[in-house]
Amino acid sequence: MTGRIRRGSLDVVLEPGETALEGLLRGGAEVPSSCRAGACQACMLRAVSGDPGSVAQQGLSPALREQGWFLPCMSRPTGELVIEEGPPPAIGAAIVDVAEIGRAIVRVRLEPDEELSYRPGQYVQLIQGEHVRAYSLASSPADGRTLELHVRVHSLGRMSRWLAAAAPGARVGLRGPAGSCFYTEGRADQPLLLVGTGAGLAPLRAIVRDARRRGHTGPIALVHGACDPTGFYLVDELKSMADETGNFRYVRCAMSGEPSDGVEIGDLTAVTLRLFPCLKGWRIFLCGSPDRVNALKKQCFLRGAGLKDISADAFLTARMPPPPLRRGPAPPGG
Ligand SMILES: Cc1cc2nc3c(=O)[nH]c(=O)nc-3n(C[C@H](O)[C@H](O)[C@H](O)COP(=O)(O)OP(=O)(O)OC[C@H]3O[C@@H](n4cnc5c(N)ncnc54)[C@H](O)[C@@H]3O)c2cc1C
Ligand code: FES
CATH class of the missing domain: 3.40.50.80 (Nucleotide-binding domain of ferredoxin-NADP reductase (FNR) module)
Structure with missing residues (x-):
């Protein structure tokens, strides 16, 4: 059966092999994305009816899955999927400072408006304008409320360059935490x-x-x-x-x-x-x-x-856009 996506006034019939994200973007919806491989959770949306598929909910917490959140870049629904219009809830945060700590690596310290409950090593999504990107936490709640990120500044990177130049007090949105890269107690002697x-x-x-x-x-x-x-x-x-x-x-x-x-x-x-x-x-x-x-x-x-x-x-990043097509030799007489 052909997949169909409805979101507000948008109604898109998916093409064969197309993901829900691709269908939404083709239909003119604005959905942030980065990795398009289920790793960063930048594209997360909520289905109010229909089945986005279990692959599209992998890596999400049981609470998020239960509420219908899913990753449209990994979803190929076979029936009708009705998606909530709003973005996932986020909290605000202010940049405390940005310091260069390595070659093309900056340490970004952030003060969230609300205390974030997380395990050291998990990642958060930062939201700046239309961009949403995942960054791992180098800090620990034991250090206090301030969060620390290490960001590699890429010459073409929209978020990483913005962060590297951000002034103290600049505001970002924050979602998360996510991911299972953290220490678990129980086997203190395990190497x-x-x-x-x-x-x-x-x-x-x-x-x-x-x-x-x-x-x-x-x-x-x-x-x-x-x-x-x-x-x-x-x-x-x-x-x-x-x-x-x-x-x-x-x-x-x-x-x-x-x-x-x-x-x-x-x-x-x-x-x-x-x-x-x-x-x-x-x-x-x-x-x-x-x-x-x-x-x-x-x-x-x-x-x-x-x-x-x-x-x-x-650390999957957005894919490089394909290089421009090389022009072949001009046809004779062309
Ligand atoms: C789970 C997870 C955790 C992450 N944690 C971190 C982290 O702790 N620190 C961190 O720096 N990044 C981390 N990333 C990557 C981060 O989310 C962004 O993708 C990265 O910062 C690039 O975003 P940008 O907006 O600067 O670049 P974009 O504007 O998204 O990319 C612009 C162009 O630059 C290319 N590009 C961007 N970055 C690189 C790169 N590093 N190498 C090669 N090409 C690149 C892209 O392919 C694209 O063509 C993580 C990603 C994931 C999925
Ligand atoms: S998880 Fe969908 S864009 Fe990264």
Whole structure:
């Protein structure tokens, strides 16, 4: 049966293979989106009747699922779906400050209008104008109400460039928290391996601090990957954490450059597996570049980690627009 979407005065019959998001946009609706792969929750809408499909509700909390929220970028309804017009509820937040903490990485501190209940390592959606983007929390509620994000500033990035230039007091909307990348108590002696690239360090730093605060006794290893040694940040903080805590090991891994104390040179997956060849019984956290996260997830599983013990947040961004069509040679006489 053909899918059909109704939202206010909009009535769209989906084309074969089209997602609800694509249908809505084709029909002229304004729906924010970023990853279009179910990872960022930027596109979330609420169905008041009809079935968006279970895939379109994956990763949402039971409460959100129950209320009919779904991700239209993952929904291919086969019947009629009636969608509420308004966006999901959000709270306001003010930028406290923005500081450069690494090469093309800024730390953004935010003061939400209401206290946010979250687990260190989860992510939130920031809303600025028409843009909605996911950012992982580097902070912990134990630090107070202020939230900390680490944002990689991309030369074409609409939200990341706006955040990098934002003045204290600038306002954003905030939704969340979401995601299952956080420390869970119950097995204090379980070895933990955290691997991330670039700003993927944000949630990993939060998880390490949370595990230590909750008295984790098993080994904790954090491997941070970058293209070259200038890409690391928070080095002093993590080094002193490793010096202070016997069970915490901090490794930096660069694709190229000179090896030095605490810096391995090579492919992140290969280096991680060389240092940690057997991962049976380990709890794994992977964050950052989607290619790296997916490769590591597979290899950690092959090295013995149980799938239920692997939490991963791939930092999927909006897809690059297709390059302009190259013009062929002009036809003779044309
Ligand atoms: C669960 C989750 C958690 C995330 N957590 C973080 C986080 O903690 N820190 C963080 O910095 N980002 C994080 N991201 C990515 C973030 O949501 C944005 O996608 C990112 O900041 C780019 O947004 P933008 O508006 O600046 O770029 P856009 O305007 O969306 O993109 C503009 C163009 O630039 C390209 N582009 C943008 N960013 C990159 C990039 N990094 N590499 C290559 N091309 C790029 C896009 O493909 C696009 O063509 C996370 C994503 C997910 C799904
Ligand atoms: S989850 Fe739909 S755009 Fe990211």
